[in-house]
Amino acid sequence: MRIGDLAARTGVSVRSLRYYEEQGLLVSTRSPSGQRHYTGDEIGRVAFIQRLYAAGLSSRTIAELLPCVDSPSEQNSDEAFERMVRERDRITGHIGELTEARDALDRLIEANRDHRARLPTLTRLPPPPPAPTSR
Secondary structure, three states: OEHHHHHHHHOOOHHHHHHHHHOOOOOOEEOOOOOEEOOOHHHHHHHHHHHHHHOOOOHHHHHHHHHHHHOOOHHHHHHHHHHHHHHHHHHHHHHHHHHHHHHHHHHHHHHHHHHHHHOOHHHOOOOOOOOOOOO
16 A cells, blocks of 8 residues: 555544654555555554654654564563653653542532632623542
8 A cells, every 4th residue: 555545544644644654663565656555464553653652752762672573582581671660650750640640639529619619690601610520
C-alpha cells in the first residue's frame, strides 16, 4: 500500500509516517518512481509506535526498543528489558503525579461547590458540571 493508504488506515499523518521512516522506526520499499510502499504488517507497527509515543517515549527510545521487537536476541533483549523497566518506572511516576494533580483539582472543585452553595440565591452562579467519577 502507498503512504496515503497507510495514513488513512492508521489515522496517522503522511508527515508523521515520513518522520517515522527518517528515524528508522518504519521501513518501506520504493517503486521505480520513488513512491513508498508498505505491507499490511506496517499497520500494526504504526499502532505500536503510536502507543509508545502516547506513553511518552521519544523516537530515540523507540528506535532502541524496536530491534528487540523485530528480532529478539539475548543481547538486545537484555538491553531492551532494562530500558523498558526504566521507561515503565518513569511512566508510573508520571501517573502518580497526574493522580495527585487530579485529586487536588477534585478538592478545589468540592470546596468551590461548598462555597457556592452558601452564597445567597441572587448572587449564586449556575453550578459547574459534575466532575467525572471514573478512577
